[in-house]
Amino acid sequence: MHHDARSAPGPTLGGEPGASAVPGPGAAAPGPAGPAGRPGAGAPAVRGHRSPWWLAALWRLLGAVVAIWLVATLGFVVLQALPGDPAEAAVGGPGSQASAAALQAAREQFGLDQPLPQQYLNYLGQLLRGDLGVSYGQKLPVVDVIAPLLWPTLLLAFCSLAVAWVLALGTALVATGRSRFAAALASGLELVASVLPGFWLAAVLVMVFSTQLGWFPAVSDNSARGLVLPALALAVPLAGYLAQTMREGMLSALDAPFAAAARTRGETPWGLRWRHALRHGLVPGINLSGWAFGYLISGAVVVETVFARPGLGRALLSAVTARDVPLVLGVTLVSALGYVLVTLLADALVALVDRRAAA
């Protein structure tokens, strides 16, 4: 197991199919972070000399804008693919039994009688103004429904992310150590953690720590005690993935010539991992940030349901059951926007970490 990980380079080893099937070089979007997935290579510095950093950053920013535009366009496609009459949906959803006159009025009001390209432009204009449409179920603007729920979900996601990084760091440091037993144990744990379904883990945690031991509440609110179990349930699978990519990055860094050089200078094994290899493990971990954000939002849907915790995820689920498409689409668009922003931030962070490594 330990040996396998050493002999195989990162890219194809990503444990996760969707976003990070290629957590290594492929996961880094175009732009300055491109070569960052190859730990131990001095490429970023070389590239930095060729083209000014601001040009690369501008290029990357442009890519993000294009991605957001495409995301919005996919949203429009979904709206067009909806079965039924959109005018009927606009006056109160299917089954509202609106009169023909009311339908006609709605068509004119929402511009549904205009040609499709015009509707598309109107839709983009609305999005630019921050208008995500009106929820069928709650008869409120989608933005007003989402806004108060953002904070609890983001709080949960942030806590889970912090816990996941701590767990992953610890596991990766132990897994790359000299002790073969500890290393095998750590990589075994990391494997099981990465396939644990978050919702199942949440249910098991409730059974053990709420029903049996009574340490933490089974129904979560925003108090610190209520946050522990949901954050843990979300963090453990994420930590499994993070630890795996970080371990691979660290192992290839430990095989690099600079590690041998540090060893001959009398660096201790621990110091070698902590001061030299860790940075190369961080980069692929940070490259996973965009995927991690998506994972946390996805996971929040199930975990918030298990813990009956108010938040975006639970609102989303009830909207799905009610087939409240504008609300579902609104939440999806907002989280896709979040993904793009987080990826941008992660790229900036990688550039920072790598520049120091190259210096």
Place this chain on the structure above:
Amino acid sequence: MSAALSETRPRAVVHRLARLRPGTWLLAACGLVILLCAAVPGLIAPGDPLAIAPRESFLSPRWGHPFGTDESGRDLFTRVVHGTRSSVLIGVLSTLLGVGLGAVLGLVTGLGRRWLDAAGSRLIDAMLAFPTLLLALLLIAVRGPGVATVIVAVGLSSAPGYARLLRSEVRRVSRSGHVEAARMLGKGPVAIVWRHILPGALGPLLAVATLGVGQAIVWASALGYLGLGAPPPAPEWGAMLNAGRTYISNGWWMTVFPGLAIVGVGVVATLAGRRLSARWAGRGGAR
């Protein structure tokens, strides 16, 4: 390539099989058990997964009911074993869909002209921005719940990852010597893609798809758990967990065992995928 050819001689195959480590044998055995459960569940659990016995409801695990019984007295062991088929099938079908879509996107971006690559890559980026479960929920909100929707949703959300991998693999292979040689020999573009590029790019894709099956099963079970997949009486792991939710305080076995089945299949698929990718990565790296 010449090394790969010499490996196919029968004696070499036997030699290679004998050299496989015990871990590989164990993994193969586990995989076989899972496939057996999916193909002929009656062989391992002869009972009827839907047979109710109201007087035997909520029995904890015991002799005769190793996993206990559920709220209608159905034997959980039988249900978990019979659930393998639908769960594995959902995982495999959605992965196939994802790989198929990803292959089209990956080939177009990997082989197409520069503008096509740029446009396709941006599309892949945008698709990646949708979190797996949210994309699935959006699709379910539009089309209504059901197994088919779950398969399409999980497949769609895994497609961009495969597309990205295949794109980089296709680029790597098409730069290599044997493709160059085929071009020099005047082979047509279709023949080059089919005979020379795809075989080289498929290995890593297969490895990642194996990893993907495990993940697809986990996501599909999450949707089942939310009550958006297979309708209740069907033996499907996610749906069984959904049923167990109500009895979490007095029927721990209804939550623990279907979940362990998901984790078990996930671990086996992930380990198999890692073995495969280590193998293919070694070969690709030699070029």
